[in-house]
Amino acid sequence: MPRLAVPLTESQIRALEPRATRYCVADGNGLVIEIMTTGTKVWRFRYTLNGKRQPLATIGDYRMISLRVARAKAQKYAEIVAQGISPVATARRDRGAESKADVLREAAELYLATALAGKSDEYRRTTRRALDKDVLPAIGGKPINAVTADDIVDICERIKSRGSPKMALHTRNVVKRLYTYLMARRLATHNPADVVPARSIATFDSRTRVLSGDEIGSMLRAIDASSIRRPLKLALHLLVLTMVRKSDLVESRWAEFDLDNALWTIPAARLNTGGDRVVYLPRQAVSMLRELQRAKASRNFVFPSVRGDDRPIAKSTLNQAVKALGLEVEHFVLHDFRRTASTHLHEIAQRDDALDRSSALAAEGVSQADNAAQQRRLLQGWADFVDRQIQAARHAASGGA
Structure with missing residues (x-):
């Protein structure tokens, strides 16, 4: 049985700093995060098989795998170990899938699980709604860096055609914040929403703005x-x-x-x-x-x-x-x-x-x-x-x- 550990939080993980030598911090149920001397953080799975401690199984890069997803994988591997089988081959296949899963849908899930953890319920709800309703159905399957400004314009135009220019602008802003987050984690090289002017989507005269x-x-x-x-x-x-x-x-x-x-x-x-x-x-x-x-x-x-x-x-x-x-x-x-x-x-x-x-x-x-x-x-x-x-x-x- 893996030893008990106090569960980590996203903020604690973000605060972990590199040291002279790499080290691990346990989350529980065999899940640990290893902090390399370069600052890179990698999820690992610690387990014992046939009474012997085995080498750590690699789950994947923290930048691409949220805490929630890492815990799900650790649970999956623990169930495999319980059957007397090594999880290494499964973990390797999963990592292969992860290396290909650099698509916007996966990135959005990571963003929702980490960057929005401390936001209000209303903020998380409206952000998820914009992503689920208009963004991900259109471009969720595209690689993160393949999304273009034209993609964002097309999404906004479709929303505007429903008679919702304010929602179109809100959706553009959601994508912009998502890519700002991805660039900070070095998962994106550019922000496609940055070059889409707000006034090209919805224009309000600041001198006449009245709330309904x-x-x-x-x-x-x-x-x-x-x-x-x-x-x-x-x-x-x-x-x-x-x-x-x-x-x-x-x-x-x-x-x-x-x-x-x-x-x-x-x-x-x-x-x-x-x-x-x-x-x-x-x-x-x-x-x-x-x-x-x-x-x-x-x-x-x-x-x-x-x-x-x-x-x-x-x-x-x-x-x-x-x-x-x-x-x-x-x-x-x-x-x-x-x-x-x-x-x-x-x-x-x-x-x-x-x-x-x-x-x-x-x-x-x-x-x-x-x-x-x-x-x-x-x-x-x-x-x-x-x-x-x-x-x-x-x-x-x-x-x-």
Whole structure:
């Protein structure tokens, strides 16, 4: 029986560094990974036959064989050994197949099993869907380095012909990230998606980008289900509800809030304007702020830096958090939240002139005292609309159950 070992993880394997002499690290069930002095990592199978320890059987190069696949092969060889047969011939045949299996389908499986291990469930799901639905059926059988830019264009054109230009662009981006990963592992010599311009697939005017209700719901549901820090989740949600600039939110101080009266007064000094700005808070925003207040990691800032030096998080923090999630919302930037809210509020408001007086993005000079009640009503209506989109996204993700 192979001796028991603590199972490895992909991150542990990636962290293994070469030494002056080659060495092995056990995963269990006879599976070991050998780290050569050159840095190359090779899967091996350790076994005993007829009471004698045998030379290690080679499974294959770590670059081409994921941990999951290596474990499956080790299990297969263990079953052969249990029959009193050496697995060497089988392993040799498998390696011959592996040497020919430098096709995109195998590479995609390796990418999904390793590079996406730490990503959110939503990110892995949308990536696998793009690969399984459009990419692999078309070019999955081609050698990794035989895939061309024309192949990527053809796939995107087929998707666009279904009336889905955004999905076509998303699929191109999935292939681009896949090949970036393969090039880093020296399995690919070029990135065929790199030379396919995004604008040739789908074009969006960044000054008019507005999220649909479905996109709002899917995005906030994915953010809530992600592993990013809770304060950052709340900050992103508050950006949607309050429609303030990102810098206004991340630099906000507790002294600016009157939660009992659902008011946030942003001082003129922070706005670089001639007067303060009052933001009327819907009940959902008040609830989130009270949660942050209970935690109160800083006496001054609502969103303090984790460094503990009593300063706010960097302005780029929220952008980095969204980027790390890999959300399936193309050509989106955080500023689009404000434009999105303004557009949807026009649909919620009964009269355009009422919106002009009531929107949180109203022009300077309009007296907020004259329309406070209407402003509160509209902002609460917007927050309720956002809640409905999130609930619809959750319902859809659960299969409508």
